[in-house]
Amino acid sequence: MKLAIRLHPSDSVAVAMEAGAPGECFSVLSEQGAECDRVEIASALPLPYHKVALAEIAAGEAVLKYGQVIGLASAPIRRGEWVHLHNLQSATFGPRGEEA
Amino acid sequence: MEAHGTFLGYPRANGQVGVRNHPLVMATCDCAYEEARRMAAAIPGAVVVGQFHGCGADPMVVQQMVGIANNPNVGAVLLVGLGCETISVDRLADGMDATAKPVESLVIQRDGGSLKAIEAGTRLLREMAALLSTQQRQPCDIARLTVALQCGGSDATSGIAANPAVGVATDRLVAAGATVLFSETVELIGTGRLLAPRAVSPEVASLIQRAIADEVWRGKATGISGRSLPKGNEDGGITTIEEKALGNILKSGASPIQGVLENSRERLERPTRPGLYLQNGTAWDVASITHMAAVGAQLAIFTTGRGSTTGHAILPVIKVTGNPDTFRNMSDNMDVDAGRIILGQAGITQVGEEIVALALAVASGAKPKAEALGFTDFQMFRRDAVVENMLRRCR
Numbered sequence: 208m209k210l211a212i213r214l215h216p217s218d219s220v221a222v223a224m225e226a227g228a229p230g231e232c233f234s235v236l237s238e239q240g241a242e243c244d245r246v247e248i249a250s251a252l253p254l255p256y257h258k259v260a261l262a263e264i265a266a267g268e269a270v271l272k273y274g275q276v277i278g279l280a281s282a283p284i285r286r287g288e289w290v291h292l293h294n295l296q297s298a299t300f301g302p303r304g305e306e307a
Numbered sequence: 308m309e310a311h312g313t314f315l316g317y318p319r320a321n322g323q324v325g326v327r328n329h330p331l332v333m334a335t336c337d338c339a340y341e342e343a344r345r346m347a348a349a350i351p352g353a354v355v356v357g358q359f360h361g362c363g364a365d366p367m368v369v370q371q372m373v374g375i376a377n378n379p380n381v382g383a384v385l386l387v388g389l390g391c392e393t394i395s396v397d398r399l400a401d402g403m404d405a406t407a408k409p410v411e412s413l414v415i416q417r418d419g420g421s422l423k424a425i426e427a428g429t430r431l432l433r434e435m436a437a438l439l440s441t442q443q444r445q446p447c448d449i450a451r452l453t454v455a456l457q458c459g460g461s462d463a464t465s466g467i468a469a470n471p472a473v474g475v476a477t478d479r480l481v482a483a484g485a486t487v488l489f490s491e492t493v494e495l496i497g498t499g500r501l502l503a504p505r506a507v508s509p510e511v512a513s514l515i516q517r518a519i520a521d522e523v524w525r526g527k528a529t530g531i532s533g534r535s536l537p538k539g540n541e542d543g544g545i546t547t548i549e550e551k552a553l554g555n556i557l558k559s560g561a562s563p564i565q566g567v568l569e570n571s572r573e574r575l576e577r578p579t580r581p582g583l584y585l586q587n588g589t590a591w592d593v594a595s596i597t598h599m600a601a602v603g604a605q606l607a608i609f610t611t612g613r614g615s616t617t618g619h620a621i622l623p624v625i626k627v628t629g630n631p632d633t634f635r636n637m638s639d640n641m642d643v644d645a646g647r648i649i650l651g652q653a654g655i656t657q658v659g660e661e662i663v664a665l666a667l668a669v670a671s672g673a674k675p676k677a678e679a680l681g682f683t684d685f686q687m688f689r690r691d692a693v694v695e696n697m698l699r700r701c702r
Binding site for chain 2: 212214222224240254255256257258272273275276277278290291292295296297298299300
């Protein structure tokens with residue numbers, strides 16, 4: 208099974224070690240290397256090392272990686288969905304330079 | 308395990324220690340660069356740098372040029388000016404510590420034009436190279452070492468593997484009494500509440516927060532957008548500046564932060580005692596290494612995911628990648644394979660200790676790949692005076 212790494216127990220995303228297609232299942236490893244979750248890919252992960260959502264995330268909600276806020280969801284994100292520029296934005300800089 | 312022991316360096320008369328012994332040709336202004344380049348090309352081992360910000364005396368350029376000439380990796384300096392520039396050879400020589408190394412100057416307009424200057428400069432450089440070749444490396448305490456941390460061409464593996472491994476190396480080096488500098492202030496945005504508690508004093512904590520807040524202000528003032536990351540970062544799985552920053556700061560380990568070194572139009576600050584420092588400055592890779600070299604760094608540890616190939620004119624640069632595909636694909640450029648962490652083949656601590664061992668070997672003369680390839684990248688960063696004046700009025 209393909210692998211993803213969750214860097215902190217409170218994270219809402221994991222980093223997938225490979226690209227993935229919808230319907231594929233990834234084993235999610237904790238920072239200690241033990242399986243802590245399995246997630247079915249809901250939208251294509253086009254490239255390795257991209258993020259997959261581990262939780263349902265509402266638009267405007269903080270997205271957590273490293274146990275910290277990496278930005279705000281700019282659209283609702285389903286568990287298993289690819290998380291990137293189309294649904295996550297900086298909490299410091301908005302998409303056109305205004306404050307988010 | 309604490310990094311301990313010694314490395315083989317070149318002690319200077321002023322107490323500094325070089326890990327290299329370069330004869331350096333420094334063009335003070337753009338108009339003297341072609342002559343300077345030809346002098347250096349004639350003498351194997353000589354390196355040439357120029358600054359490409361014109362011939363006015365921008366204070367940041369002057370401070371950094373002087374700092375580079377004073378860097379202990381430079382064994383002798385030949386300053387080359389045109390003659391009509393404000394940033395003259397005398398101005399740079401005045402700032403240099405002449406007790407530490409030989410310093411010579413040529414002025415093309417004064418000394419008979421290009422060909423006569425090139426001939427005279429090449430001869431001076433030959434004499435410098437001959438002198439430097441008689442100097443021997445000697446055992447030096449690790450406390451004489453200042454290491455610059457840098458990243459470039461990051462991807463999501465940088466924050467999982469390469470930067471955490473370098474963070475282990477940072478903590479080992481600091482525990483052994485070395486000095487470590489991290490910079491790239493824009494890539495600290497969103498991490499202030501993690502870094503500030505590591506400051507040695509409330510004053511340093513507020514300087515860290517101020518440095519980050521200033522970068523946010525500069526970003527907004529100059530129209531940075533949420534889509535501000537290089538394409539390679541985005542293709543590599545990094546989405547936001549905060550995500551990039553949270554990965555970046557892992558390079559600095561968990562050591563206390565001794566201070567924030569300013570590199571501004573007012574001053575260029577040096578570390579005053581060993582330990583870990585934030586040098587407030589650019590994230591532009593080569594220029595960032597330059598400004599850390601200008602306050603005494605002798606070698607750089609550089610993490611990359613996509614595969615940066617750069618070296619530096621006066622510092623050996625060790626490349627660490629956390630991306631196993633990049634290590635395999637670019638084995639001519641990468642020194643340390645932290646991708647083994649991703650593959651479960653090595654632990655973060657193990658790779659961190661390998662980085663310390665390699666850093667000491669490189670400090671003793673071993674050439675990392677960018678140096679073996681002869682890469683002598685050199686760029687210099689200066690702040691926009693208009694933006695800085697606005698920042699001062701607005702904050």
